Amino acid sequence: MDARVTYWEEQHITCRKAQAAFSPPEPEQLIVVSDGVYERDMVQGVRYASPPHMSG
Template sequence: MMKDILKVQKECCKHYEEEFSPITLEQLVVVSDGVLEGAKPVKGVRYKSPEHMSGWWLTDDSFNGNIDSLKNIHFSHIIEKRPDLAIYMALPYGYRFLLGSNKEHVWFDEMVLND
């Protein structure tokens, strides 16, 4: 399964003409409640982070801004529960995506690198 994810991630990075920056299965991803269930659109952003963190923060519309409600989960759980999100997770720091409701929007946000 991981081999398939890496292949699709490489294709994603090539599509956006970006460096392939994969994360490991053990690295942590920050998620809000509801993301793994997949009922609402998901917003993702990748910040520069310590090595044990992937840098990815994933939230949905139910996130109220309270960072204490966020959870850290291993990337392996994202692959298991939401492989549709895992596709984007080799994009470099500074990338954002919005996925859901038959929409896909992916872009680089230089402001993220300054946060």
């Protein structure tokens, strides 16, 4: 549970720094993880318009 709270706080801090709204995906929405994420490559988060069952 401590990790969840830490991640939640870090996400809010990042959004404030970027002047972006905090908008996490809903539990029933699908997400995609790009190649390289698990290998610790650079990651860029982008959301595109998508159907309601996906996070964008």
